[in-house]
Amino acid sequence: MNLVKLSVGSESVEDLIGWQAIYAKRWQDGLPRHVTRMWPKREPEILNGGSIYWVIKGLVQCRQRILRMDEVYGEDEIRRCAIVLEPDIHRTHTAPKRPFQGWRYLKPEDTPADLPEGRESEEALPTELSQALAEIGVI
Template sequence: MKNHIHLIKLSVGTETVDDLAAWQEKKRVQTEDGFPHHVTRMWPKREPEILNGGSIFWVIKGVIQCRQKILRLDETSGADGVRRCAIVLDPKIIRVQGSLKRPFQGWRYLAPQDAPADLPEGRDHEEPLPIELNRALAEIGVL
């Protein structure tokens, strides 16, 4: 079994997985070699584990809805000259079984055993359950 860890991050400003995909297709959020990336202030201390098979799980509208494999971490700096981390992602967005997640700042580590499962083939474009129904199912232990 691989020794890896995932990241989890709020996708601020997106309403759907399709919004996230459209945002990532813009040149300004791509690396020079054409991969989407997300720039963050903090450099993950668990870099080797992340690069050993980790993904970033995206929380959209309070629900973990999808993930992308993390390809590498690039050093970048903003106009202010401060060193930042560009999390370089596989462009393929994999939808996962919806799981409620409360808001949080920045990114967090997500253990593989706590990550939601990928949706089976053919179900990857299903709409997620309404948040109220998802919450009610989680409260009774179904999700």
């Protein structure tokens, strides 16, 4: 089982990478995290090889493997879930995703495939073109 999440404020996969590199320094182990109020009820399934798929500009564009879930408390003393992520970000084929709040479960059969080896560093298509191609099922 996987999760899907909007990467709010990111214009590109590179933005997400940069933001995570800065934010990960806050944690003792240096691993990136996504902190959320809700704890996934399907935690055992997610921790059995699941990833978080990031939606950037209306398209699923990349994923990160989920390593564990840590309990953290904010300044407001409310319990939260820190989804601890592998630092490596794997680019995927793009897939359109409508806006939503929070995170959602994403079944393995509904996940976009990783880009083939050697294509991970290719320059991305312009967002509008990528969305149009995804909508008609070309990519």
